[in-house]
Amino acid sequence: MERRVSALPRTLAAEVRPQQGEIRLAGSVHTVRTLGGVAFLILRDRSGTIQVVAPGALDLPREAIVEITGTARGDPRAPGGVEVAATGITVLSQPAGPLPLDVSKPVLHAALETALDHRALSLRHPRSAAIFRIASALTGGFRRALAAEGFTEIHTSKLVGSATEGGAGLFRVEYPDRPAYLAQSPQLYKQICVGAFERVFEIGPVFRNEPHETTRHLNEYTSLDVEAAYLDLDALLDLETRVLGAMLKEVAGTATSALNQLGVKAPAIGRIARLRLEEARARLASRGKRYAPEDDLDPAGERLLGEVLAEEGHEFVFVTHYPAAARPFYAAPDPDDRALTLSFDLLFRGIEVTTGGMRIHDLALLQENMQRFGLDPAAFTGYLEAFACAMPPHGGFAIGLERLTAQLVGAPNLRWATLFPRDRRRLDP
């Protein structure tokens, strides 16, 4: 290729318009076929695809990386009504052999396990990539909303010195001279930070040594954590409503082509329905599903509740006031009924995507509760010191990014919405 031509700025597939003059494209060969002595190449880049035509046959395998110069012209037969007549094609890189998957079909015809085994390739399928562009917009909206409300982004340690949140489900790490563990959540750290910054958020990995394999659990996932002082449960639910609204708005505004690719919409968030757990149970009982008063909802109950609410036009619902026995030691009791907590789950289309609530901020009450939960205060020295130095009333929540994304795009297993899922069987790639 001539230097004059390659010095052109790169045009993205989605930016190609008729009569632009000479342009330069770069991307992957999505498909190529020859018809009546003319080669039709679909070029794929991060913005989408564009048809390129060249005289004669093109001996190019799918996924080859090419740089193309040419001129854009309108053609009603071309996808999108525009195509590029190539004047030069330079191959930058070629696949080494046959591809393990075909990512050129409108839908990826591969079982989940096969798609994950060949993640480097399956991620290139436009519908796979779209899922993660949506996840990226979700985190973008999350940050933008919280930064606008004066939140400080924090990064707390994932290596922790004690099995503070209960030994089961923890991963142990070989650390010099002592055991260490991987944090199951940044909960205790974000509370400590509320004492210094009032409003904090963190986006980071959390680790759970899950004994079972389900479609909605993984050993590692991305948690969007929020914690804030000087609010009550209602204000906390208002905060999550605003944040979630901003996240979905960011998806609708910046990941439009990804949504179209998947044929899904980002729901607009108005006021999210709020149901006390006892009301939710009453609704479920009227549908024949009964729970004991101390029980949490099980996945089947959450699904059924999702169906009930969907009939009333609600895709999201806050379920509040869970029993103390079903929540962690730091959950604030409801002053009106101390068997309950000022806690909530957020269900989205019948699956829990957030858990949160008000926290205990009084040291004596916290210590009493730890005793009730059989926890050793000695393992919590750094955490308890925050309360010994006085803490403001506070609460917070955590959104599971992969779960939220999977629900939004309608994926049947959250592994489709996880770049490199980790479970008991899978550590590679």
Next chain:
Amino acid sequence: MERRVSALPRTLAAEVRPQQGEIRLAGSVHTVRTLGGVAFLILRDRSGTIQVVAPGALDLPREAIVEITGTARGDPRAPGGVEVAATGITVLSQPAGPLPLDVSKPVLHAALETALDHRALSLRHPRSAAIFRIASALTGGFRRALAAEGFTEIHTSKLVGSATEGGAGLFRVEYPDRPAYLAQSPQLYKQICVGAFERVFEIGPVFRNEPHETTRHLNEYTSLDVEAAYLDLDALLDLETRVLGAMLKEVAGTATSALNQLGVKAPAIGRIARLRLEEARARLASRGKRYAPEDDLDPAGERLLGEVLAEEGHEFVFVTHYPAAARPFYAAPDPDDRALTLSFDLLFRGIEVTTGGMRIHDLALLQENMQRFGLDPAAFTGYLEAFACAMPPHGGFAIGLERLTAQLVGAPNLRWATLFPRDRRRLDP
């Protein structure tokens, strides 16, 4: 306190203006003293501090959490020229006993180890908190700049199945039925993702089992990772220049009070000086410091180079073209001299804050290089598949958030710029 009053919206300390009428504040008691029968309380919240005056003595310990109603008035004797005459003070929470540190003095008089032992309290010192508000603005600017250039935010697994980047320095995790490790960087994953998204970034923890304790190494830190396709080394340095410029602009624009608190400025970024390593060595040799041609710069050399460049008005410098022996197996060789790589470090005031470079995108060359480095390709199956399916030319870099923050605020040890540092001795809090 009366309900009418507490229903007032909360005013932040920094927002108090004379003649606002009745306002409500909430925050921590920073200091309190009585003078001539009048109590002077300095209230601290996330925005700063404000003087509150009340008749009589106030029996309130420092760090107590209070809600205050009152009226604001101008007073030239008050810090900032404005104070609040309290009409009501409600105590929401009290410290349980004597505080282990005094966070009310202009400078925290505590050794690093003491400050870290009592992190819940030391973080509340306005100068400590300011460091992390600056870090938060840095990550905010990082994301904003990259999102504007079409980058997708990714979250790659920290649990990995093989000791791919060399066994030394890796943490081993007890995983069901097999060993697992903590990722030393998202390098291989972000490259795989470039094959699908072209432009990616990740903000997340990385883990290094450091054998030594230094002022600039930790066992866990926050890495700001970038990887992009279809660029060359010059364009990559341009990209980091733009990103860094946006980060420092975000600090200057949104963390102004934190900068003032610490008495530092966020430098404006114009063009960053670029020096080939051999030129850097020549500069150092002229100052009496000599290196063998295959050697990397040592910390003393980086510091001296920082001094030399500072004399010429440069706080930042890109040092490029490191020898292949000093860089990882995936570093792209310089086509003009294959003993060198198209790699770089970014030094900021004499300390490396970024490492990056162009990567090998050709499968055969990559395999050849792995052999040269004594690496087993079988441990890299998922990574190599990306190249077997053809990869575009690409490069990237990683910024150490805590190091950059520490350099920016002039902290002598990056632990001051780390919320909960982890090293061989410290896993708590």
